[in-house]
């Protein structure tokens with residue numbers, strides 16, 4: 441069999457790896473979108489490097505757009521194969537891909553205005569909401585630990601990766617005559633001892649492993665401190681400065697962790713008398729989906745639910761859907777907390793909140809996740825004095841804070857702990873993907889020091905024979 445790395449090679453977005461079996465079966469692992477590099481990203485997304493109509497199966501590790509975001513695009517180009525993922529991933533994709541379709545349309549409209557001013561022809565969006573809805577007809581949900589057989593040749597099984605709701609490590613057994621190749625794909629690896637989701641789960645021994653490396657050179661703070669840091673940010677901003685605490689957050693996962701942490705603080709009587717707004721239609725839908733998939737919950741939240749039936753809701757927590765209500769937050773003078781997507785501050789309503797509040801020193805921007813270096817979030821958090829939002833320059837006068845421990849990705853110790861379910865001696869290849877190049881080299885070196893062999897960092901479209 442052949443394995444070709446079609447994306448997320450020496451970078452963190454665009455996850456795509458193509459398996460071609462000896463019999464010619466084509467299986468794609470993830471079909472992620474490149475994000476955060478403006479025009480360059482659009483060109484990268486359109487240049488797939490394979491014919492979508494030839495893909496038989498797409499196995500999806502989880503619903504994040506950098507892993508799933510091009511499924512509507514390949515559908516538009518003729519993909520009619522089967523998408524396999526967990527039930528929660530399927531449900532999240534239904535809302536996330538439609539949302540991505542709307543974003544494509546808006547971004548293209550803005551982009552075309554600029555092109556028109558330069559006397560250039562307009563471009564088509566990569567896909568729209570209709571394409572996103574249509575591609576859902578290809579999905580089949582496969583629960584964790586249920587074997588799915590592909591044409592008597594490949595067996596697929598999902599193991600909980602503890603990264604976001606429904607996230608999976610993909611375990612594959614590929615038959616080639618009398619030979620059996622066992623291939624693992626970690627997808628994104630979550631942290632241990634999280635508040636809502638289960639720990640990353642051990643998976644069976646593999647011969648080859650494709651592994652993420654987002655935080656391959658970082659250690660995180662303990663998760664226990666996050667709730668305290670969140671409380672301090674609320675008190676310092678809303679009580680002392682009488683300002684607004686803006687929390688740009690991924691709509692899926694991170695938003696629910698923040699909401700649940702605030703719920704616990706409120707339940708414990710520690711939250712001051714302020715309103716909390718979840719201003720992201722996607723976060724609102726994702727929270728509803730999370731309530732449905734309690735099979736993904738860990739014991740701690742299951743226990744908490746015995747005394748608080750809704751871990752994602754309390755009296756002064758308001759879920760906002762309409763644009764009108766969102767705009768009203770701009771003219772509201774009372775201190776409050778606004779949780780809004782997107783986490784990297786590149787899209788979504790949070791951009792409006794930043795444009796309206798970033799010049800005000802009473803505002804605090806609390807970054808709770810990873811920001812790809814070229815994104816608005818990264819520019820703000822690295823301390824740029826001025827940033828451009830919707831084409832307007834804004835001075836950054838807001839206070840900047842960061843909570844790293846809420847990361848959806850494990851740090852390098854957690855990732856190494858995760859793969860310790862594997863016998864090092866039996867592993868014939870460990871491919872490091874999904875990380876910035878410097879981080880990956882660091883991670884590969886650390887793995888080498890710890891006795892892991894056959895570690896490599898594939899290049900873009902590199903093909904290996906397994």
Ligand SMILES: [Zn+2]
Pocket residue numbers: 502504507603604628848
């Ligand atoms: Zn992810």
